[in-house]
Amino acid sequence: MPIKPENKHRHPENWKQIRAAILERAGNCCEACRVPNRARITRGAGENVGTFMDMDGYVFDADNGAQLGRVRHADYEGTGKWIDVVLTIAHLDHIPENCDPTNLRAWCQRCHLRHDAQHHAENARQTRRNRLMNRDLFEPA
Numbered sequence: 001m002p003i004k005p006e007n008k009h010r011h012p013e014n015w016k017q018i019r020a021a022i023l024e025r026a027g028n029c030c031e032a033c034r035v036p037n038r039a040r041i042t043r044g045a046g047e048n049v050g051t052f053m054d055m056d057g058y059v060f061d062a063d064n065g066a067q068l069g070r071v072r073h074a075d076y077e078g079t080g081k082w083i084d085v086v087l088t089i090a091h092l093d094h095i096p097e098n099c100d101p102t103n104l105r106a107w108c109q110r111c112h113l114r115h116d117a118q119h120h121a122e123n124a125r126q127t128r129r130n131r132l133m134n135r136d137l138f139e140p141a
Helices: 005-010 015-025 109-138
Strands: 040-044 051-054 058-061 067-070 078-084 088-091 104-107
Touching: 015 088, 015 104, 088 109, 104 109
Parallel strands: none
Antiparallel strands: 040 051, 040 078, 051 058, 058 067, 088 104
């Protein structure tokens, strides 16, 4: 996930080197589902939900990267969209200043978003709450 402009100052100056070291540690693959960085894949749908398929027709478990077999593209029920995987570096504690290698993971977009889902939901709740509180300030008593 790209670093939001308002958070760039929260990352150290050597962030690119830290990122490169984490990707190297991960073998340039997602540390959760093992999908390679820059791979072109499609995600499963219907009976294939929870899987992904690469361009060569190999199907993998989307949770642990285990190879499940090989099928023809026409026989795989997918989303119909091919995506290019871009590995991102996740902060397990959601604190960008904490760049200890034990706090960082190289994850694909799906795995990173799944990890961040609860954190994003809480941020959204707080934003909505703050908007309601601000609106109350300007309403007549």
